[in-house]
Amino acid sequence: MSNAAPHVAPYAPSALNRLYAAVERLPGGGWWVYPLLLIALIAYHEVSLWATGSRPVGTFTTDGLSGLAYGPYTLAALHYLLRIADQAAVRFKPASGMSDEVFEQRRYELVTLPGGRLWVVLVIGALAAAGAVLYAPPEAIAWYGGKGSTALIVLGPAALFGYTMFPVVIYQSVRQLRLVERFHRDATAIDMFDTGPIFAFSRLTMQIGLAFVFAGYYSLTVNASFQAGNLISLAIIATTILLGIACFIVPLWGIHGRLMAEKDLLVRGVNLRSQALQQELYRRVDAANLVGVKDVTDALGGITATREQIHRLPTWPWPPQVLRGFITAIVLPVLIFLISRYVGAQAHLV
Numbered sequence: 001m002s003n004a005a006p007h008v009a010p011y012a013p014s015a016l017n018r019l020y021a022a023v024e025r026l027p028g029g030g031w032w033v034y035p036l037l038l039i040a041l042i043a044y045h046e047v048s049l050w051a052t053g054s055r056p057v058g059t060f061t062t063d064g065l066s067g068l069a070y071g072p073y074t075l076a077a078l079h080y081l082l083r084i085a086d087q088a089a090v091r092f093k094p095a096s097g098m099s100d101e102v103f104e105q106r107r108y109e110l111v112t113l114p115g116g117r118l119w120v121v122l123v124i125g126a127l128a129a130a131g132a133v134l135y136a137p138p139e140a141i142a143w144y145g146g147k148g149s150t151a152l153i154v155l156g157p158a159a160l161f162g163y164t165m166f167p168v169v170i171y172q173s174v175r176q177l178r179l180v181e182r183f184h185r186d187a188t189a190i191d192m193f194d195t196g197p198i199f200a201f202s203r204l205t206m207q208i209g210l211a212f213v214f215a216g217y218y219s220l221t222v223n224a225s226f227q228a229g230n231l232i233s234l235a236i237i238a239t240t241i242l243l244g245i246a247c248f249i250v251p252l253w254g255i256h257g258r259l260m261a262e263k264d265l266l267v268r269g270v271n272l273r274s275q276a277l278q279q280e281l282y283r284r285v286d287a288a289n290l291v292g293v294k295d296v297t298d299a300l301g302g303i304t305a306t307r308e309q310i311h312r313l314p315t316w317p318w319p320p321q322v323l324r325g326f327i328t329a330i331v332l333p334v335l336i337f338l339i340s341r342y343v344g345a346q347a348h349l350v
Contacts (some may be wrong), residue, residue: 010105016168020079034076041068041158048154064155067106070215071161077211078169081204084177086111088204095197097188120172125164133159135288170243173208177251180204181234184255184316184317192313198255202318205248206261206326212244215328250324253315257343259315266310 013021023030034255042065089107096103134154152159180201189194190198219237316323 009112011112014115014118016078016118017082019111020082023050023079031076034079036070037072037075038069041071041161044157045154052150052153052155054150055085065169065214067155067162068158069218070163071165072156073215074162074165078165078172081173081176081208081211082111084204084207088180092183092187092197092200094194095187095200096188106179106183107322110183111177113175116333118168118171121167121287122164125167126160129156130157131162132163132302151223168238169211173243175210177205177208177247179253181254184252184258187255189261190255190258192259192266195314196321197261198314198317199319199322202252202322205251206318206322209244209246209248209326210329212247214240216244245330255317256315258318260312263310263313263315266313268305270303270307270310274300274307277303 022166023033025070026033045064045068046055046060049061050057050059055061086107089103089110093103098106130152150289192198214236219240246337276295277300281293281300284290284293
């Protein structure tokens with residue numbers, strides 16, 4: 001992730017940004033840190049099971065491991081999304097019409113969380129973590145002797161990691177998408193014939209949306225046993241999926257209106273020119289003056305081709321394949337789930 005900043009940064013970066021900068025300085029870009037964190041959580045999980053007497057010392061169980069991935073996944077996803085945001089801003093620059101200084105400040109804001117603001121969301125996440133573990137249904141904590149206190153010891157670090165990262169990623173995503181909307185609103189050099197900058201932020205909004213949706217589907221499938229009857233977890237899952245869909249659409253809605261208005265102006269312009277050429281053609285024909293008629297008809301042909309080109313111009317700020325991919329990613333798991341449930345029910349009847 002580029003940390004390109006204006007000559008004077010408007011605010012200090014957060015501890016999270018400093019962490020990501022440190023990770024990127026590690027060999028190989030540091031992406032191996034996130035699976036290593038998951039391995040560390042798995043190791044703690046197994047050792048704490050032995051220490052609490054929930055499992056014989058030296059044995060290994062996969063029970064409960066599916067819930068350990070949330071923290072490392074969310075931390076890695078946020079790092080990845082910050083990099084995508086930086087790349088998107090660079091692609092959008094030709095359409096921004098901003099001076100280099102203003103643009104670099106906006107770019108800095110897009111990829112840098114303000115320092116000193118994360119403690120509130122961290123507290124919220126910590127409370128949610130404790131509540132989710134302590135109020136989990138008995139079958140979800142059966143692996144820990146059915147005791148909430150034991151489950152809190154075993155799952156505590158992973159739950160704290162996952163649940164605290166959840167409000168952080170919501171805060172950063174909402175903040176980032178508002179800045180995307182601001183980029184679009186303040187842009188002064190949008191060219192409908194140059195779709196690269198227009199589509200620049202669609203990949204970012206899609207990736208943010210899919211990150212939320214994937215986490216929700218993961219919880220409903222791989223980690224389903226922990227969710228059954230757990231109202232806190234189910235509420236968070238529903239929020240996650242709905243937020244993921246909104247993340248893709250809402251930030252790009254404003255520029256859709258601008259593109260529609262711009263397209264209407266182009267269509268009006270080409271129609272006026274077409275009307276003027278038609279009137280000129282009629283005037284020459286009525287006057288039996290056929291000199292230059294071919295030039296007029298050729299111009300009309302060019303205007304017609306231009307009108308067709310304008311009609312094909314997109315007014316939604318994403319390529320068709322991006323929209324198809326996002327819809328598929330949302331709908332396909334639901335269809336697979338429903339089909340599998342139906343097949344399972346039919347097999348049970350037989």
